Amino acid sequence: MISIHSKLKELNSINKGSLMEQLGIEYLELREGYVKGRMPVDDRTKQPMGILHGGASLAFAETIASLGSLALVDPEKFEIRGASLTANHVGAVTRGWVIGEATLIHKGKMTHVWDIVIKDEKEIKVSVARMTVMIIPKDKKNAG
Numbered sequence: 797m798i799s800i801h802s803k804l805k806e807l808n809s810i811n812k813g814s815l816m817e818q819l820g821i822e823y824l825e826l827r828e829g830y831v832k833g834r835m836p837v838d839d840r841t842k843q844p845m846g847i848l849h850g851g852a853s854l855a856f857a858e859t860i861a862s863l864g865s866l867a868l869v870d871p872e873k874f875e876i877r878g879a880s881l882t883a884n885h886v887g888a889v890t891r892g893w894v895i896g897e898a899t900l901i902h903k904g905k906m907t908h909v910w911d912i913v914i915k916d917e918k919e920i921k922v923s924v925a926r927m928t929v930m931i932i933p934k935d936k937k938n939a940g
Contacts, residue, residue, distance in 0.1 A: 868903065
C-alpha cells in the first residue's frame, strides 16, 4: 500500500505541464471528504493591482475539490467534471501563500458538493467557494 506521503508526492508530480504547475498549486493533505493544498501569491497568481487574482483562487478551489472527488470514485469506472463553481472573495492578499481546504458536504451517486475555504498564512479568509462535481460513468462500449 502506498503511504499518504508517497501518494501526495505522486499527485503533485502529475501536475507537471498543467495549469496546476503554472499556478504553483501543491497538495498537502488528502483523506476521504477532505483536501488541503496551497498556492503561492506571486507574479503567476496576482492581478495587475498586486493582489491575488480571483480567477487564480477559483482555479485553486476547483483543483482541490476535483481531487477530492477523484479520490472518492474508482477512476477506472468514473470520470469527474466540474459542473458549477461559485465564490465570494472576502479578503485580499499580496504575498506569501494561500491555503485551501475543501470539505465534502454532499456525496451522491451522480454529484459531489464541496465547500472550499481559502485563507492567507495568518488564517484570514480570502475566498469562500462552493463547487458541484459531476460523477460520470465511463462508457466502455464507446471508448476508444
